[in-house]
Amino acid sequence: MLKRKPTTQVQIDMDKNIARRKIIGAAFFIFLGIALYVASNIVDELRVYQGATVAVYVVAISSIILLTGYSGQISLGHGALMAVGAYAAVLSRNYWNFPIPLTFAVAVLAAALFGALLGMAAGRLSGPYLAGTTLALAVGLPSLANQFKILGGEEGLTYDVGFPPLALGQDFTQYKWFFWIAALAALAATWVIFNVLGSRYGRQWRALRSNPTAAALLGVHVARSKVLAFTISSGVAGLAGALMSMTISLVTPSAFPLSLSFAIVTGAVLAGVTLLTGSIVGAVVLVAIPEVTAALATHLGGSEKVTSNLPGLMMSALLILSVLFFPNGPQLHRRKTRKS
Amino acid sequence: MSRIINTLLIGISGGSIYSLMSLALVLVWRSTRVVNFAQAGQAILSTYIGYVVVTHTDNYWLAFPVALLSGALIGALVDIFLIRILARRANSGPVAAIAPVIATLGLLGLIRAIVGMIWGGDLRRFKLPVTNHGFTFGHTTIPFAPINLLIVVTTVIVMLIFSVIFQRTNLGLALRASAFSPEIARLAGVRVDLTRTIGWAFAGAAGAIAGVLVTPTNYLSPNSLDLLLVSGFVAAVIGGLESLIGAALGGLVLGISLAFVLEYISSSLAFPVAFVVLMAVLLIKPAGLFGGKRVRSA
């Protein structure tokens, strides 16, 4: 994953302004990395583990932001694409004993391939049709995994990324290791998406999203452009799936329920679906909601029925409220004024 | 030979349920251009309400109308308190087109969570109104049981009532006019908002009926109707998403093909078959097998 060539090479018409933003962007990422490093050394184990989960969600949410916020397509089935990535990764690990970074690459490729097939159909569908089709996928695909022996049925397959290298020191825990892998992957994925969005393709997507007819007249190949967005987004989702399985050391059908697909869409909407850096906000909220509701539940002392459904309630309520009050993300307004 | 007929009968019974859910989705789609993913949630809530009535009164026939009416009420409330506001607030910008999808999705989650809070997550059973023991002819018992007959007959009656309402009454004319061309309907004096809400109520009722019919043969849990939502969507797409007859036929086509695949090929293929059918229809005949000429670009 890390060795993938940056897609920046396609940008022949990159101007100075973009170049400057790139440098700022790169500096931001490096700074973020340092901040994370410091942070992971001072917080406790649980927080480190949650940090890993946040990183996984960042990747998953970015894939939706790219797809929905930029190319205007929706997917309710990205949980299924995560499953594709996770199973691909674990199979390549268990059968061919691939090294970890390579299993991630396999996850990306498998999910991207699957997404390309789906995207070819999806490119011709719009709005509700696409939503329904991907929803069907989210409901059906993970349960399909039950029926194949090679995929381990209900119990699934164990996915072991191994212990942290000794060079990192004695007190470098497993969770910290997860966190580092996930955080690095998230930074790399965000960096790649950031560049893709700044490229010719990113501009095509935005043009398509705001006015398909005009974009087509200007020579944007509508279907191809949409398929490309779907493919890249699926690949990123595949990576998220592999990372998620790593943090729970297991790949099972039940790890990819419909609610996972919903959760990442929620995260993307909360992030303000048109802003890539919002993915962190969305991811933190997704991880924080169960915490907050748990605290709330102990405070209020509700029954098990109530407490176990509180996160779902809160997430759905947030989703509805955010689409009612910030349908285009809280940031869009601000960005509009800056552009003009 | 008898195996074919048995499979066909079971397919018709299963397909009836899909038809009802598909009808619910089509009713909303036609009037509001929203695929209502919350339909499964609305249906499950109505079914739980029916469940409460069944457990308290031990009378399925009382639960049925109660569920139906609550389904209608829930549908109307969803339109008034979510969809109307959404139409006013999220009507421009990059996400406007998918805002209804996200909102109904959120509603699905919300209703599920509420249902879970009230009734918990454990599987419940619904008292059977009639037996699910197959009909017996001489020495042979077929899989088709009185409960399946009840499902088919009820569905047929519901469909007939809907088609009479839509084709023969003033309300039906208003519903169709508002669906096809809200602006012209408005200029002719039709109260389009109210009509639309009635459409949502009808859809809610249809979904609730699907819920109380399918649940006795199955179990009840906060997400036990999720698959039905997907089947209903597939059926609606087969039928062209625009037409009520298409919705009914789409359900039957799906139900019968699934029954044959399950019987003759493998029981594990149900989902892939449904998905392949969906993709095939969308790619080959996007206006649906029974639909008109409209292209799906809304």
Added chain:
Amino acid sequence: MSGLVVNDLHVFHGAIRAVDGLSFSVETGQLAAIIGANGAGKTTLLRALTGLKSVQSGSATWNGESMLRQKPENLVRQGIVHVSDGKSVIPELSVKENLALGGLWRRDKKDVAIVTKEVLDLFPRLGERMSQSADTLSGGERQMLAIGRSLISRPSLLLLDEPSLGLAPLVIEQIFQAIKSLQARLNLTVVLVEQNAMGALRIADIGVIVNLGRLVTVGPSQELINNPALRAAYLGY
């Protein structure tokens, strides 16, 4: 104040001032032709008057009561009926159903039957096609259907948006004659938006000429027809 009075009306489409301070009035029973080039704001004016488009500022009253900020379906109940541009019929419905639509809200079903019969007498071709779906009709027949439907709502103020659009000259003449005779017979007040300036002014009592959302002039239609400067600039011949 009886009749239609529009005063300093402003309507925007985003930043475009489609109607930019328009004032004119039409007395009860008069037929007013609104004339202007493409994009002059005529359609926008009608849409604003009948609640399809929100208004920035200004006022519009019908028989002294404000028409603005009301829903179109409520205006219909007050006798204000708008036939929008581009053949205001629903193609998926039959001719009969399209006509029935105009009377759905009315309590007085007897009168609905009477007025339906009158419409069919006026446009006999509709009567022959009652069970046909409206999208099988010719352009002229569709326009007859749209006007017929509006009559079934028993309008007192009828706003017509380019009924001649896309029709052959002979058919246009028929439609115009029908409008004229309806105005006289039912004491209708008619606002007729037209590109076909001459034809419209010939049947109109007054003409309102607009350009870029502003009033150019308003006056008796005969005067407008005879004004050489206006003829050259706005009436196109």
